[in-house]
Amino acid sequence: MADPALLRLAGVHTHIGRYHILHGVDLALGEGRLMMLLGRNGAGKTTTLRTVMGLWRASAGEIRFAGSALTALDPPAIARLGIAYVPETMGLFAGLSVRENLLLGTGPGGLAASRIEEVLTLFPVLREKWDLPAGALSGGQKQMLAIGRAMVETRRMLVVDEPSKGLAPGVIDQLIAALAALKAAGTTILLVEQNFAMAAALGDDVAVMDDGRIVHVGTMAALAADTALQVRLLGLHLGSHQ
Amino acid sequence: MRAGDTAPILAVPLLLLAALPAMGFADWLTLSASGLAMGMLLFLMASGLTLIFGLMDVLNFTHGAFVGFGAFIAASVWARLPGLVAAPGLAANLLALAAAGGAAALVCGGLGLAFERVVIRRVYGAHLRQILITVGAMIVAEQMSVVIWGPDALTLAKPASLASSFIVAGGAVEKFRLVAAALGLAAFAALRLVLARTRIGLVVRAGVEDREMVEALGYRVRRLFVFVFAVGTALAGLGGAMWAVYAGTVTAGLGGELTVLLFTVVVIGGLGSVSGSFLGALLVGLITNYVGFLAPKLALLANVALMAGVLLWRPRGLLPLVRT
Numbered sequence A: 001m002a003d004p005a006l007l008r009l010a011g012v013h014t015h016i017g018r019y020h021i022l023h024g025v026d027l028a029l030g031e032g033r034l035m036m037l038l039g040r041n042g043a044g045k046t047t048t049l050r051t052v053m054g055l056w057r058a059s060a061g062e063i064r065f066a067g068s069a070l071t072a073l074d075p076p077a078i079a080r081l082g083i084a085y086v087p088e089t090m091g092l093f094a095g096l097s098v099r100e101n102l103l104l105g106t107g108p109g110g111l112a113a114s115r116i117e118e119v120l121t122l123f124p125v126l127r128e129k130w131d132l133p134a135g136a137l138s139g140g141q142k143q144m145l146a147i148g149r150a151m152v153e154t155r156r157m158l159v160v161d162e163p164s165k166g167l168a169p170g171v172i173d174q175l176i177a178a179l180a181a182l183k184a185a186g187t188t189i190l191l192v193e194q195n196f197a198m199a200a201a202l203g204d205d206v207a208v209m210d211d212g213r214i215v216h217v218g219t220m221a222a223l224a225a226d227t228a229l230q231v232r233l234l235g236l237h238l239g240s241h242q
Numbered sequence B: 001m002r003a004g005d006t007a008p009i010l011a012v013p014l015l016l017l018a019a020l021p022a023m024g025f026a027d028w029l030t031l032s033a034s035g036l037a038m039g040m041l042l043f044l045m046a047s048g049l050t051l052i053f054g055l056m057d058v059l060n061f062t063h064g065a066f067v068g069f070g071a072f073i074a075a076s077v078w079a080r081l082p083g084l085v086a087a088p089g090l091a092a093n094l095l096a097l098a099a100a101g102g103a104a105a106l107v108c109g110g111l112g113l114a115f116e117r118v119v120i121r122r123v124y125g126a127h128l129r130q131i132l133i134t135v136g137a138m139i140v141a142e143q144m145s146v147v148i149w150g151p152d153a154l155t156l157a158k159p160a161s162l163a164s165s166f167i168v169a170g171g172a173v174e175k176f177r178l179v180a181a182a183l184g185l186a187a188f189a190a191l192r193l194v195l196a197r198t199r200i201g202l203v204v205r206a207g208v209e210d211r212e213m214v215e216a217l218g219y220r221v222r223r224l225f226v227f228v229f230a231v232g233t234a235l236a237g238l239g240g241a242m243w244a245v246y247a248g249t250v251t252a253g254l255g256g257e258l259t260v261l262l263f264t265v266v267v268i269g270g271l272g273s274v275s276g277s278f279l280g281a282l283l284v285g286l287i288t289n290y291v292g293f294l295a296p297k298l299a300l301l302a303n304v305a306l307m308a309g310v311l312l313w314r315p316r317g318l319l320p321l322v323r324t
Ligand SMILES: Nc1ncnc2c1ncn2[C@@H]1O[C@H](COP(=O)(O)OP(=O)(O)OP(=O)(O)O)[C@@H](O)[C@H]1O
Pocket: A016, A017, A019, A021, A039, A040, A041, A042, A043, A044, A045, A046, A047, A048, A088
């Protein structure tokens, strides 16, 4: 029977060098859903995303995406299944122009004018910076470019690591709008976020990590409504982070 | 090259000017021309070395061996085409040059491909092992060229129509050096064009900055690296072939001797930077010629001093790459 989940992690363990970081991560992400992966610093969120992308090798367990076993593939092969990854560090090429950074996100067809328009409509400031090196952008502009690069080609899934980190509220609103547009277009999204306001604005589903494991799975609505659960899982509640 | 980063480019004209008071104008002209020509050849050889390091962090001390092989292959081809070499017409001479350079580039590119598969691939990410194994391979390659081409130096006659010199203001500029310079310049322009304008060039530039992210975007950097390695070794072979004709003699030690100069060039330029190694090659070529004339014993030392000076001024080289 076909797996109803687009992405499924089952009992995933990851070692980084001698360190055992993920201790059996189980996660299922339905097609077209947006899942927030929450958890305190050092919980293993970034490690989980990097393991999905094949940037760390899972030492045990299974990761399946649309019927393929990702654990057997290298990062380029995983990306080519239709997964865009925006790392915590954004992964921009500082010496390359805004245009070139976007171009790297496209397939052999290059930049389609309609896609460029879409990105520039969501992030108008990038238009003025078109030929500047990405290294010359502000933090917020860089994050817009990083998300924009993940949008210039149709992807089945988008994996984003803490896009709101260090950004001003106005910029965060623009990012929320971009992710909402992607979601509306049917893209499945796995989003790591510490900014609970952003999480609450976007998430369908929530998974909470602690110490290399998933400790809670549910809907965003249920978590947003349950202050006691927020405090227990995250040590904060929805109101405190706005 | 980044906008606003023009100071390093001025280093070449500054060096040219600085040398002028130290010698007569005619000597200066001759030495400058041959220094620039030598620089262009060094660039041909070094361009692959810098990209190989930039893209995969591979320190390849065997690179000079490809230069050496290229020189020997050119000498062999040269010996078989005495008619073309001695013919008075430029076209025949250029044909001989193309045959020698083409054979050297093809064979060295092929050898590079094999070398990447058999040796380099096993030592990705381990600098100490790279140094040990590529220095070892350099020694093996030198011995192999002794076995194939014998222990004695081979000599090459200058192509007949290019052996003479233009005399400009009393200074002599050998015609062959202009051909060598033109070839180096053409290679630089072509590499810059490919890097700046093509998809593959874009991916190479991105890969030099952040290989992991390029892979996460779906590009197979390793496959690209094999290609870059083969092109780099082919250019080393071509450079070696031109060097053989330029110097008129080839010895088994050539590759090893040039390795020192080539690493000087890429370190001065900024590891991974093609434009940087172009500037570095011109500076090394000029210094070698000027100091070789003024104080021959200090030529090698002068290049070390040049490298130290550049690194004091710019610790990561003249045109360092942005690494994310
Ligand atoms: N390269 C590494 N080498 C060793 N340990 C690492 C490495 N990267 C991460 N870790 C460890 O793995 C654990 C999980 O890290 P990870 O980056 O996945 O956490 P995170 O949930 O993304 O945290 P944050 O919210 O701070 O980004 C941490 O204890 C961290 O110290």
